[in-house]
Amino acid sequence: MSKVTGTETMREGNRAGDGFDLYFGPVHPGSGNFGVKLTVQGEEIVAARADPGYLHRGFEKLMEYRTPMQNAVLSDRLCILESLNWNLVHAEAVDRLHGTEIPERAQYIRVIMAELSRIQSHIIWYGVLSKALGFDTGFMVAFGYRDYVLDLFEFVTGGRVYPAGYLCPGGVRRDFPDGTEKRIRDLLVKMETMIREFEAYNSKTIEARCRGIGVLTLDDALRLGATGPVLRASGLAADVRRDSPYEIYDELDFEVPTREEGDAFARSMIRQREIEESIKIIRQALDRLPPEAVPLVKPRVSGKIPEGEVYVRNEIARGEAAVYMRSIGEDQPYRCKIRGPDLLHMIPVLEHLLVGAELADVPAIYWSLNICPADMDR
């Protein structure tokens, strides 16, 4: 199958009135490794067809050939933008098959790292949305602040973007190094300053370009499989952390922000509020972090996975992430189905929102969904 480039199609475009085909991505600076083929009539989009697959690496199949500790490292790559969160979903699936009780301190560390990962992912989203809207300052500010979080990831896990399976089956790969708590608390103060900066920009930039754009009704959100901030911006207060708590989330006090408008602006505001909630969660977790004297379980490097099957769901920055793992008592899982939020957001939701939109609003709609081709293609 040969792909037609946007310019060729433009030149040969149908002049009988069916409009032109335009490719947004896969090499658009704001698209990620993903494209969407738009049919436009004048400025209006009359059809949209997602073009995924550029990051399809066959993880589900690869995992059938590897042990859980190898898969923990592989799970980093499920989404470049929030690898620690994917670490956690995978680790929990293996833990539940083993029936492993995770030491309390390790559970706290897992939650702290997962929430930092959520903040970091939301910062990238803010930066890329700003870039897509032509607001380069927002991009620079966001990516500047992101580096503070990456510094902490490097300090704790050794990797800035990929933690090499830091949150692994059995617990965490190693305890927090000395001084981590202080570093995290300092980081959270920086994050609060960052939010105030974001808020100062909102009305002139995000609100002007996103208000009333890409409206997703609650009925459509459910029908199209939206989860996470996209669903909450359409009015449903659903959050896996609260609805079926994992790790220590049931002991923590946090809010699930929702809005009713369902537009790109609502989705943006939800994510900014979620950074604040994550800060709240991390502070509580740090206050209650059990002392270091509690030994952490050594990662389970080898051994058979007990026979059985689990379906584990987590709330990651983009929405609902889940792993269906089936074991027949071998060293490797027999089947590992990975359910990411973006298969739904990047295909049914995006296609739905783009039809009828103006061409100039495509980047705003696209990035208001905060999409990640890596966890869609897997």
Next chain:
Amino acid sequence: MGNRQRPVKREELLETMESRFGVEPRVAEDGTVWVSIDSEHLSALLVFTKRGGFNHCSAISVTDWPADEAFELTYHLWSYEEKVLLTVKSRIDRQEATVNSAIPLWGPSAGIHERELHELFGVEFLGNPDLVPLFLESWDGPPPFRKDFDWRAYVREAFYEEGNPHEQSYWD
């Protein structure tokens, strides 16, 4: 389809599934509910779950069991109202792998999973109008996620040259 929904509690769900469908649901340690049903009655059970408030189709998956000549379908369903996670499992024949599409129940959120499974496992979802390949380009081999597709052998054949001294380690 929205008006006929009435969210059912976990206990009622378990009882009704047992009495109406003659299946034996299992509640796992983590509170999730698992049920297996023969493929003939799968559609009826899925309709029951949708009407019973399982309004979120979290995922649909296939597990390949070549020794049993079967594909096992798993539907992972979530009720936003009752906060129950239900997995419905059903085995279909591996040679004639066809099953009714769940699009009439969960719309495009089910359709996109089916499209993926059609490409990667070769399962036919009757009534799904959009089963064109999703991820793979120019692929004319067997559905690659089937257990009997050896991707290591495929990669070696497709990308390495036997007899090339620099690539010999891939063939040893």
